[in-house]
Amino acid sequence: MGECDMSEVSETSGEPMEQRRIDRYDHGEIEPRWQARWEADELYKTTIDPDRKKYYFLTMLPYTSGDMHIGHWYAMTPSDARARYLRMRGYNVMFPPGFDAFGLPAENAAIERNIHPKEWTYSNIENQRRQMRSMGAMWDWSREAISADPEYYRWSQWFFLQMYHNDLAYRKMSPVDWCPNCNTTLAREQVWGEDRHCERCKTPVIKKDLEQWFFRITKYAEELLDFTILDWPEPVRILQTNWIGRSEGARAVFHTEGGDPIEIFTTRPDTLWGATFMVLAPEHPLVKKLTTADRAESVQEYIHQAARRSDIERETVDREKTGVFTGGYAINPVNNERVPVWIADYVLMTYGTGAIMAVPAHDQRDFEFARMFDLEVRPAILPPGVESLDGETMTEALPEYGMMINSGPLTGTPGETAVEQTNAYLEERGIGEGAVNYRLHDWLISRQRYWGAPIPIVYCTSCGIVPVPDDQLPVLLPDDVEWRPTGESPLKFHPTWKHVECPQCGESAERETDTMDTFMCSSWYHLRYLSPGYDEGPFDPKEYDYWMPVDTYTGGVEHATMHLIYTRFFHKVCRDLNITEGHEPMLQLRNQGQILGPDGQRMSKSRGNVIEPDDQVRAYGTDAVRAYLMFGYRWSEGGPWNAENIHGVVRWLNRVWNLVIGTIDANPVDGDPIHTRALQRKQHQTIRQVSHDLENFEFNTVVSSLMELSNVIIAAREAGMAGSQVFNEAIEAMILLMAPVTPHIAEEMWEQLGKPYSIHNQAWPEFDSELAKEEEITLVVQVNGKVRDRIVVPADIDEEQAKATALASEVVQRHMGGKEPRKVIVVPGRLVNIVV
């Protein structure tokens, strides 16, 4: 180091100029200084301003895991650049920060390291705030919200009660993974291995039914399939659509011989006459009653086995079909035939009604089951092109639609109307009806955990389930909890916490000790940001009216089927309860990809491939890290971190710095017309390009076109144009265009130019299409589609002239080999293709 860090501007030879000492670009000095200034000036604080168009720009809030990795920067800083761009375009842009602060990792940390979850969480938030500040993003910290704050979860509880009062929250028995040794429920990630054993004691887990709280999201299934007003990525819409899993068909009621109804759902009511047996899920409530004494033992054994398998494992396709006969029979309502009832784990209690009619001739799963257990296969449909069908000799099921056969009164019904006609038939006779079924389940929100918002419910022996009155919210989490090595929820064992007076009768009662799923907290945080200190409701309606809905929401696709469905559901519920307006909370959604470790693997501490943003910022500066994250990847794709490519943007920033600072005092000159035009043109082309690309989340070309512009300005400097008016305009435009991407260096250069503070309050440069126009173009001349010559011509050349110019080319003539052109295609402003 030493003198190489400095350089001195010496203007043209000899003249003893005023010597200006140029400081090296020192991000370590510049960046914290501006961050402090912006914060002190509350530059990014947003308030309602009816005179300006609002823009609510939201990026998914981080979980309070401790420190942020480079992936958070990748998610947040390009979004910030776009928010800044919109701000310069004159929008009143709100870009709020916050933290998703409840959840299991805090509790695990507590158990492992004997530190209170609250302490762990809030000290993590401290660190993450520092890191987010170092991004130089336009966070409006006055709107920060933390989901674990009592004034936040008070309203999470309030929303729960709203759901409860409107029959959208209900309690039912539902299975959880249970460790019989630890005597506790386990979260999915605490269950390990093929044999599904407990993380802690290795005991195989079992399913256990517990009373749990659900939200009736299925009531909104149909509406959630409607994306018409949303500008969301197609893949996300498809993911949600598949997750909701709408299927049309019919419900029909069979009866056991004892007279108990068994409801089934089928997508193929037209095959009802082909049903030769029924299959119930092992957990189906009727199994016990149906099972005959001689079968009881094998049925019991099978149910026990099935209970040990997870749904996922049960659904592995390649497994051979298993099942046992219950000994019981049911009556097919369309033909009063007696069919045997089996149980098998290929029927899931969690889908449809947990019972199916089996039509082996037309359903492959039923077919395999029938062959395995030697059950009758009876065709009921004749697909097109099939002459006749024999159940005995079929080798696979035929799922195609076709004419109904062996189907009593409906025999002969063509495939096109078979489903419709059958549904009408079922309805007429009162044995069934057309129906729609969804894969989506109601949302289970109970967590047998401490670090979450307590569910505001009291159980009273005389009054039953009693909601905590609104004026008693929040139900506070107690701090003085005792940690037990079993991992069971401390709330249950707190000496006093759960014992309360019943809000209704005053008798002694018990609190619900489960807490809420954290997805509940994150379903409405965009509303809390509106007015985080507001205490008359979850948000201030005045703020809501101005800011909502969210205009742009950015985050990872991994939230497509959980958070993004829940938050839409939440919004629709609030709308129906007149809490909010509008049908959707977030109008535009864009997903960024993921930054992987340098080894191409997902970053994780155990792999040792984590890139720490703090290290990168220290080494290269925030602006360089921001610019590199935008430049090096397609934002929607992501990719491995590359430790070398970042040098490119570091050098670029240094070049720009030297360019700008080094030409501040340049003497005014008259630029020569050719360079003047070239510079002007590039300036305006860049304005167009950068605006378009920021608008469209194409951040990599934002940076590359800025690099191009700086290259052209440097060339102009070399040509002696520094100091000319056009040169200075180009410099100014470049700095303004850089401001969203590299806010600190832009601000610093802006100030050094003597421009008014702050660059982030300046208007975005205007684009002039006349000045961006090319006067000359390179006309590409092809012969038979192959490029043979390039000729520089005036941009406004007409077709005839272009054709003549092309044909006049010697090279072209040579390649035409003396033949006459058969056809000449002229693409105005681009090329001429001569076909011979």
Next chain:
RNA sequence: GCCGAAGUGGCGGAACUGGCAGACGCGCGCGACUCAAAAUCGCGUUCCUUCGGGAGUGUGGGUUCGAUUCCCACCUUCGGCACCA
């Protein structure tokens, strides 16, 4: 198995509605500066070539004067769902 995304130089990536493939960078090579190195600057950098040119955007076909771009079939990688009745 089904659904989705992506395959372009040594690497990251660019290419508007079908019209110069490889912008902008990284890396590498050569040169300048230096006692030397780093930094910086300049030139070069898809492959083959008999220097005329030829080939080339995962593979094979097709449409077109012309295809990275549109159509069909397939291969690979990544992500989601997974016996959904």
